[in-house]
Structures are given as C-alpha cells and as structure tokens.
Amino acid sequence: MVEIIRGSLLLFFILCGCGIVLSAATRGKAPLRVVAAFGTLCAVLMMLASALALVSGQTPELRLWNLEGFGSLSLSLDTLSAIFLFISGLVYLPASLFVAHLLGKAFHGRYPARRFGVLHFALMGSVILILTAHDAYSFLISWECMSILCYFLVNYEQGQTMDTRAGYIMLAMSEAGFLSIVLAFLIAGRMALDFTFPALAAGASHLSQGGVWGVFLLGFLGFGVKAGLLPVNFWLPRSYTAAPSAFVPVLAGVTLNLGFYGILRLNVELVPSHGCGPGVFALVTGSITALVGILYATTEDDMKTMLAHSSIENAGIIVAGIGASMVFRALGFAVPAAIALTAALYHVVNHSVYKTLLFQGAGEIEAVTGTRQMDRLGGLARFVPGLSVVFLVGCLSISAVPPFNGFVSEWLTLQSLLRSAVLTGPVVKIVFALCGAMLALTAALAVTCFVKTYAMSFLGIKRGPWNLRSAGRYGKVHFSSVYLAVACLLLGILPTFVVPALNRAVEPITGASAAASLVPPFFTATESNQQLPSAFLHDFHDLGAQTGSKIVPGRGLVLLVRGTEQNPVVFAMSPSYSIVALAILFFLTWFVVTRSTRKRRVSRNELWAGGIPRLLPEMSYTATGFSNPVRVVFQAIFRPNIVEDTRQTVSVHFRTAIHRRRDETHLVDRLFLHPIGDSVVWFAKFLARMHHGRLNAYVSYVLGFLLLMLLLFRLS
Amino acid sequence: MSFWFWNGLRRGVQTTRYPRAMEPESGVSPGRPLDTSFASTGEAERAAAQCPVGAIVARGKLAHVELGRCIHCQRCHFDARHPLEWKYDYEWTTTPRGASGYEVLPKVYRKSVHVIVVDAGDCGACLHEVKQLNNPLYNVHRLGIFFTPTPRAADVLLIVGPVSENMRVPLRKTYEAMPSPKRILAVGACALTGGVFGRSAMSAGGVSSILPVDLEVPGDPPPPLAILHGLLAIIGRKGVAAEVTS
C-alpha cells in the first residue's frame, strides 16, 4: 500500500514536470489542452494517493536531500496532509478543465497560454510540496515558491486596466506573512534538535508559556494572511477581483486552504497551547472575520469581489471552529474538541467545492455578458439555463440549505459551539455564546447575500445593455460545473461517510474519535454489541435508523449529538434520509397536483404592473437596492463617505437630477492599514529630518556611533 | 386605545339590513323617475323635452324613461312644469341593451367574490359611492364581497367613468390580467353611455365600446345600495331588473 502511494506521488511529480515542459514547448491553444489533460491526471493521482493514505492509515515518507548544516529535507503524507491533498485534487480536476474551457475562447491570443500552463503546473507542484513537507525547510521553501507563483498568476493579465497594485499588495502581504511564519518556526525550534516536524513536536513540550504564545501569534497571523483573517486580509478582495477568472477558482479552492493547513499543522498539531487563551483568540478572530466578511459581501455589487468577501466569511467560520477545538482540547474535553475540529475540516472541504463552483460561474457570466456588476445583470436564467441551475446549487450550498453540503458543516460548527455547555469558566462560556451569536448572524446574512446574487443575476428582467456573446459555446453547462454541483450534493447527503474519513486526521490530534460520538454504528452494531447502550439502540431502532442497512454500506445514516446519561441524544439529523423523504414528497406533490388540475386551463399573460404599458428595466429592483437595508442597519461599520449628494435644479423648484455617490473605505483599511501606513510615513518623515545635507552633522553621526559601539563593547 | 373599543360598543350595530330587508332610512337614494302617463301626447313630448340628455322618450301619451341615460339632474322632478313620477328605490341593475341574458358566476362565488375597481375617467362620485360600501353602514364584507387591488385575484371588474383615452390601455390590460371566470359591472351613467361627456376624442363614451359588459348599474351616481344590488346580481344572489319600469 505504501508503495502504491509513494509511486503515485512520484508519478504525480513526473507528470507535473511533463506538464511544465510541454506547456512551455507548445504554442497557440495547445498548452491549454496540456493543462486540461495533464492537470486532470495529476488531480486524479492526488486524490488516489490521499485516499489510499487515509484508508490505510499508513504514512509513507520520502527522503529528498541532506543539506549541510540544516538537516534533511523530507516529504511525508500523514492523515492531515492527506485530507488537504484530497481537497486539492478534488478542486484541481474541474479547475484544470475550466481553464481550458474559459481561456480557450475568451482570451486567446491576448496573453500567451504557455505562461499560464507553466505557472499552473508549477503552482500545483508547490502546493503538493507544502502539503507533504515533513520539515520546516521544505515547508518554507515551497511556501515562498507558492506565494511568488500566486503573484505571477494574479498579475497574469498585466496589460489590463485592472489594478496591478492588487497583485503587488498580495505579494507584500505574503512576504510579511512569510516572515512571521519563519519567526514562528524559529521560536518553535529553539528547544528542538533539528527542524523536522517530529523533532519540533518533541521540542514543543519544553517551550515556555511565552514561547508558545509567540509561536501562536506569529504563526496564526502569518498563516492568517493566506487564510484571509482579519486584520491581515485586505489583500484578498483586491487580488481575487484582479486575478483572471481562470485562476480564481484555484486561489479560492486550494491556496486559501493552505493557510488553514498551516495553522493546523503548526499551532494545533506541532506546538499545541496549554491554556485556553490562544484558542479563544482564534475563536474571536474567526467570528469577527466571518461577520465583517459577510457584511461586505452582502453590500457588494461586483460578483467576484462579493465572492472574495464571502471566502473571508467562510475562512472565519473555519478558524472559529479550529479555535473552539483548541479551547476544548486545552481544557481537557477531548470529544468536543474532536467534534469542533471535524466541523472545521468539513467546512474546509465544503467551502473548496462550492466556492470553486461559484467562481467558475462568475467567470462564465463575465465571459457571456461582459460584465460582473450585478446591478447590470438580470434575466440570465433564460439565456443560460444550465449555468443557472448549477449556480443555484452553489448558492444553496453556501447558504447552508439542506440537502447540500454547506448545511452539514454549518450545523456541525454551531453544534460544536453549543457544546460549550460542558465548560466551567464563566468568561469562556460568555465568549462562546457571543461568538455563536455572531456566527448565527453571519449565516443569516449569507442567505441574504446569495439570494441577492442569484435573484439579481439570473431572475427578473435584463437590466443592462449587454448582449449575449457566443451564447452557443457558453450556453451549455460545462462538465466541471456539473461535477462540482454533484460533489456538493453528495457531500451533503452522505455526511456519515465523510465524518469517519475526516476522523482519521482528527483522532491523532485531539485524542478522541469524533466518528464514535457523531456517527454511531447503527448499521454495524447489533443489539448485543456493547459499543452503544442497549436502551439507546432500542430507541433508534424504533425510529427507523436501521433503514437502508441492507443497501448502503457504512456505519449508519444519522448524525447525532450525544449528551449525558439523562439526555442521551441532544439532537439527531440525517440528510440522507431527508433527501429520500424530500424526493418522495416532491414526487407525490407533483403527481397530485398534475392529476387534480388536469382539467384546468392555464393562460399565460404578461406581467401585471399596475396597468402601465410596459415594465421597463428601470422599474425593477437592483442589487444595490436589495442590499440597502443591510447597509443602512450596519451603517456604523460601513461609515460611508458621501462623495456626492447634489440636487441639480433649474429655477429652484424644478429638479433635473439628483446625483448621489457613496464611497466606502473598508473597515480593515480604516482601522489597520491606513493608521499603520500613516504612522510608518510619519516615522519615515521624522527620520528624514536627519537628511538635511550638512556634512558636519554627518561626520558627528559617525563619531557618535563609533563611541556608542566602543561603549557597548566595553560593557559586554 | 380603549376609547375606540368602548365607543364602538356603545354605538351598537348600525349596518343596514339589506339584502335581507329593504333599507327604510331616507337619504340612501336620490330616487329615479318612473314612466309616467300624461293627459296628451303633446304634454308627454313637453315632459320629454325637459330632459337635457334625452333620457325621456315620449311614446304616445307615455313618457318613457331610459334610466341608463339619466344623469340625475332633477329637471324632471323638483319644480318641473311637467314632473314625472318619482320612486325612491335602488334596485336598478339591468343587463345591457341587446344582451340576451346574464350568465351568473359559478356557485362558489356566492359567498366570496373579489372585486377590482378601475377608475376610467370617473368624476369621483361613483368611485366615492363604491368606497362607501366598505363603511360600517353598508359593510359589504359581511356578504363575502371583497375589494382587491390586483386583477390576478379578482373575479369581477367594476368600471366607473366613460373610459378616458389615457385609461384605455390600462383598462384593457386589467381585464386581460384577470383569470376566468370574470364578469364586468359597469357602474354609473358615464360607464353606460358616456354621461354628459359622451363620445369624443378624449372619451370612449362608455365601457361597452371597449369591453363586453355583463351588467349595468344606472345612476349619476348610483347610490351605494344600487351598486350593492349590482354586485349581488353578478354573483346571483339577487335578480336583475329586466327593464326598470314602474
């Protein structure tokens, strides 16, 4: 088994290299075909390797080189890496196909496709290297490669009027984050023998409280740059908007996860904290990130920027789950910790899938209509019905509507926050309650946001002056989108298979099995089996949790939240059963309705609009209008600057125009970026006073410095 | 707030008992002229000439009243040289001239019917009388008649006004937006024959030139009880006056 895994990883790297070479060597549209073919193969290999690693539980290792004075560079695929590798494979498959589909028609000729192909495979390789790195050096080197490659890909269309500053800000922030990560590793490795991960883990137990806090803060904020956490995420909306539509799905589905991987690897697995402080910090940061992210997403008009803010929101939810897990583990509650971590990992999987789907949809909309402004879209469902269905699936998933996947992970996250009932300290409980409330508000706003997105883009009247470009090619829905939509559905209705798979990574970290408490073995446990109390089993047999045990393999189809002995089951749900029930209900309703109304005549008429001759596009709701109530209610956060609010009149009483324009500075920009930037500039100006040009003063500087050095040398 | 409650209780029930019993109070209807026999043909012709809109036609010695044309100017009533007989009733609804009969709405609508009111150039009086039907003295809700603002939920289209030119298209659209079965009730002299406005470039001279009218309520304006009689006739709870004579 280990051999197979190792072999497939090697094959993966070989194929990656071939992909790079072939993309560079060919011209025209051929690199895109290379991307599609080789990319798909590589993705399949990724999924194969990681699935085998998860199932078998064995961790193959690959030793690479031995560097003088540093140590050996090695790769290994343990269960945590395997999960993230699987997610990357899951996303890279449709993403590679989508690259060929989108770039093939729309942008061909403007920018060389070779460059894209080469960068695509290089990034794929560096991502895998990060995920399989087994020591700090290979991790950091591949992290830096990944950052730079991302920068090149974001600024792929550098001839456009788009702001190339966006990519530059991303690069700057990545470097700052990288520095922070390096420092974190350095502090972590102070007590360790060398910088391989096992050695770091062993040395972590000797670190002082301050050391642990230092590693946590530096690592959390450093990885938080990539993960998109407040206050270091202001590069994210800008870069996602500026990046080419073929690349953004990978940005959102793969590289965002690297941030979470880093936090999990360094701060949860290698250097765990002893007190609950870091966990609370992560939880609070995550919750606030989620809320701010969704607020800006709801009021945003550009579809890509809106999805970027939504990614920030989901990152917040994930990190909140991780933080809750850290708190539970530090306080000794292993089972709640396992549940929280499972919820976070499940959300990572789900987010990658549906965010990729949504970004692909946004890319297609832009290719079809030429605009991303939701105020100018509308009525697309008639022109691109296939795309509208898959986009609807994506919107439903991200709004956490059953039976799709978002529902399960949001439910699990909120449930794990509710488990704070077992905690004893009042402050921690209050923090959990507040964060739970914030996440609930976030979930509600997410529904608003995506109702607006879907309705304003696809339903209603066409509001903008665009005409359908090349509707033929884009009219049909692409396989990659269907693949992702089906994945959304499957992840939603088969959670009882996903949780045990995730459990393989969760159990080593937290020490408890989430699967045992969330997915009891209703199918495999008989009455006499002592895994579960018999009274409990008896109850559930009555309820029908055994149904389907002959058809579907596995442990059962019900997700539970177990409580104490007096209250054994706090909550139970089963998306698998409910989708069957839903399907039956839909069918029954359809049957009854069509049979009973067979005799009725249906007459189709035009829309009733009060008797006016025609309903014009100006008379339908815009996306801005739909989200205006949110903007008004949360005005304290948005603090819009009124740029223009003039009333033009002719002779006082006759209004010809009312001009209004509002601009907003992002909360993070206002609170962090601008003050930091201003203070840096101030400091620089202060120091610039030294540059006055008087030679005598410069000589005295040199003299003074020399004296100072002599003094220090003397004293030490 | 309790003031409203006690005040209402103290006033008691003031709703009319129509259609169970005729309303006895005076002032609920301006009344209408009846066909009157005169002593001679000449007198009948002079009586007919009193009417400024030609609603009275002399047939021999009988001055016959076409109520659909009457605009309630009272020239044939108060201080007239040849006054006609006058009756203070209000059940005036008829089928349009030339129509063979009236197809009543299906039985399900007897206790619950939705009416949409369209003002197609009305002077305000007919519309106001329709509005009075909602006040406690008439209270059509107790009879299951409701006024709805949207034609999609309406069964009866009540039109007032001679159909001004600018309302032609909205009226047509309202009718087409209603699902069948649907009926049209034309209320008021203007909606029947154009009233004093007649037929011109600005007014169509009545609804029947645009839409098929099912029942008509004459009067200028018809009092609320006459309109109520019209609504009850449309749903089949009251009979239509075949020819409104004495």
Added chain:
Amino acid sequence: MSVARSGVPEGFDLDRLISDVQERFHCAVSIADNGAIGSLNLEELPLLPALCRYLFWEAGYGFGGLIVEERFDHWELRYAFLVPSRGWIEVLVKLPLEVASIPSISADVHGADWHEREAEDLFGLQFEKHPRLGDFVLHDQFWGEGLAPFRKAFDMTQGHGNGQHNADWRPLLVVRDPGAFAMPVGPVYEGGIGESVHFMLETVGEDVLRAVPRLFFNFRGVEKIAEGRDVDQTLLLAERFAAKSSFAHSLAFCSAVERICGAAVPRRAKQLRIVLSELERLRHHAGTITGICESTALSVSAAHAAIIEERLLRASCRFGGHRYLFGLNTPGGLHRDVTDPECHDLLEAVDQATETLKRLEDGLLFTSSFLDRLEEAGVVDEESARDLNLVGPVGRASGRGHDLRRECPYGGYEQYPFEVPREKQGDGYARLRILFEEACQSAGLIRHVISSMEHGPICEPCRPKRPGAALGWAEAPIGATLHWLRLDEAGLVERYRVVTASFNNWMGFHTAVEDFAFQDFPIILATFGLSATECDR
C-alpha cells in the same frame, strides 16, 4: 392653534401698484368688468416675466392661473393674480396667432409651471426657457406630439385613433445613482379603491428620494366639450367633472354667468347657497379625515369618520334631493326651494355630525401611535408653500392663509363671521388639525345662516343677452377654484376654462415627497386629500 387673517404686505396698495406698473412695465391699466378688479394690458412681451415676478414677489399677490383663449385672429393670455382682501387682477397679453414663443414665467412664479405645460400640450404654445414641455396632459405613450386638441381646428367628435403606445417611451428619471431604480405605482392603484394616478417612486432601496406623479389619466377634455353648448348644458358639465366638490364648481360657474348677465341673486338664494357650500365642505372634510385614518390603518377611527360622512351624504340627499347636491344651482339662484322642516332636519344632522367629529378628534389626538405617523410626514414649509402657490387647507397648514371667502368674498360670505384656521408646521398633523377646525367652522356657518334665513324668491332667471366673458370663483373644499366663461351672441359657450385647486396643489405635492420612507407614502397622499379627477378635468 393660531387662527389669523391672511396678511397683506404693509403699505402696499393699489394706487402704488398702478403707478409702478405704468412706469416700469409700460402697461395700460384699465377697469375690467369681468370679475377682475383691474386689467394690466401688457404691450411688450419680453417684460412679461419681470412683471409677473413683481406682482408675485414684490407685491405679494397670489397666482390664480393662466387662461388661454384662441380668439378669431389672436391669442389672449390672461394671468390672474389675487390681491388679498380686494379681488383679482389680470395681466392681459394679446398675441398674433403665429407667435413663435412666449417667455415663460415659471422661473419666477413657480406655480405657473404646470399651467404653461398644459397650454403647450393643449394649444401648442411654446414657452421659452421652460424646463420641460411635453408629455403632460397627452401622454406621449398614446398620443403623438403637436396635436393641440384645444385649438378651434381640432375636431373633438372624432376619435384620434391612436390607441397603440409608443414603444420607445421612457420615464424621465431624476436620481442618478448607479443602483437607483423606480417603483411604479398605478394607474390602477394598489391601495384598493382609488383614482387613477401613476407615481414613479425613485429610490436606492431604503428611502424614496423622489416621487413624481403622472396625472391626466382621467382627462376628458371638459373645457373643449363645453364649446358650442348652451349655458344649461355646460352647467351639467361643471357639476359633473369633479363631483365631490360639485356644488362649489357649479357655484363658480353660475357666478360667472351671473356676472356676464349682470343678474342679481336673491337674498334667500345666496343664503341657501352658503348653507349648501358649507354642507359640502363639511362632508368633504369628513371624507378626507376618513382617508387619513384609513391610510394609517387605524381602522376603528376610519369607520367612525366614514359613518359621519355617510350620514352627511344622506342629510344632503334629504335636504337637496341628491347626495352630491347635483341639480340645485342654476344661474340666478337655485332650482328648488327648501322648507323650514327640511332646514331643521339639516341642522339636526349637522349638529350630530359636529358632535361626533369632536369626539373623534379628541380620540385621535390621544392616540400617540396615530400622531406619530402623521407628525413630520410630508412637511411642506412656508417658503415652499408660497413658492408653489399652494391653496386650500394644504396651503393654510403651511402658513399660507388665502381663503377666497375672505380675500374676495362672494355670494354673501362677508356678512357672516367665521375663522380661517392657519398652521405653520406644514406636516400631516397640521393638515389634520386644519380639517377638523374648518369642519367646525362650516358647521357654525350653517347654523348661523339657517337661524337668520330670510324668506323670498329663490331664483332670478338670467338669460345672457349679449356676448361677454367673466370670471367666477369659489372656495371649494380643496381650495380656490376659478371658472372663466366666454359666451357668444347666441348664448353658446365660446371658451370655458377651469382652474382647480387640485391642479395647483398636485404641482406642489412633489416637494412634500422627497426623502421619505416608502411606508409614509399613502399617509402623505391621504393628508393632502387631493383629487386627480378634479385636476384632470
């Protein structure tokens, strides 16, 4: 609550006016015998805006209306101005029929804006520098431009046959915000049983920034239909184009005819006319109060007010023979007389109505949820009310106190004491208070007149013997109304012009509806109590 007489600028009198006008604007001032107390004949057309600005702003006169007449070989334009406590003066401009354009006065007298737009649509006159002409009375969707249906050459009896709409027509939207859109309301009104008006509520999602009414869905061309009819037939038209103020319109029309004939109305007729006018005002205000209560969804009070209105309608029917008082007025007096028991019956009904109104008012003023919705809703400040020439209770609620019964008394009003209430806030609550107070004053007037009723003839028959023109006016429940009538030798109508209070007030409606919450819209509409059909004619 303050009740005051309308003010005249100190020290400004007609003699000074005459000398000023003759000097600065080279106008010949003559005595008019058509209802106006003076006629300023303007020779130099370019001075027209300056003259109107002088009259409106410096002299402080109110603007009555623009009366356009196509005579046989020239145009006659009359700009009527109201001199407080004196009467009307007119600025008379005679122009050749081929005149290219007329300077617009709407930049100075904003109240003339719609008058000029109407003249352009119906007569084809072009006004220079008017901000927006066209698509006013004749909706561009159904009619073309340049039809000028009120000109003598246009044949009103033929349908113009243009039933289809102009597919390219777009509304004129004012808000220029990227996310702005306009919600269409009407003409088949969403509020249930309502008149046909169309609004475009422009908004960016929360507050409505601007609501522009589109009227004239009820346009029946009353002024043109009347041409060629005799006085009797036209009286029927005058009563029936806006039936809720039917008596006031018929009164204004009859007084115009009486002025042409030089007839004197008997004393009893005058008194009865006052009784009937005030009865109509009382009933109309009860109706407006019902509307206000309905709009705020205070159903119980709406029901109470509706009962008061219905009882007054029945009382009108018993007293006058018709619920809306049709068929009573005739030039020279009234058609029929009333007996003393009938007067007594009316007095009883009015007393009962007053008492119930008082109780309703007390109840409403103690219902804070109701007052909350009315206060600060649809505020029109005094400046705007003056600017836009608002009349009637709406104008008086904003501090503009013109009431024709006081400013140019007609029909015997000068002999009876009554107050004209005035408020300053200009919001919905102020308008409601004015309605209650005016209803009370009307009831008081009725009582006073009936108690001092004289006996005598009820009508002095009046037949026009020679051609003439005159202005008749009345204070209708909604505000000041003017009827201008010109008869030819045969006694048939040559020109009939109606300037209604609703027309003036709808013009000013759009200042009240700027930057408001969407839910307040029906309330503002109800507190204005305007009638679209009276404006549309």
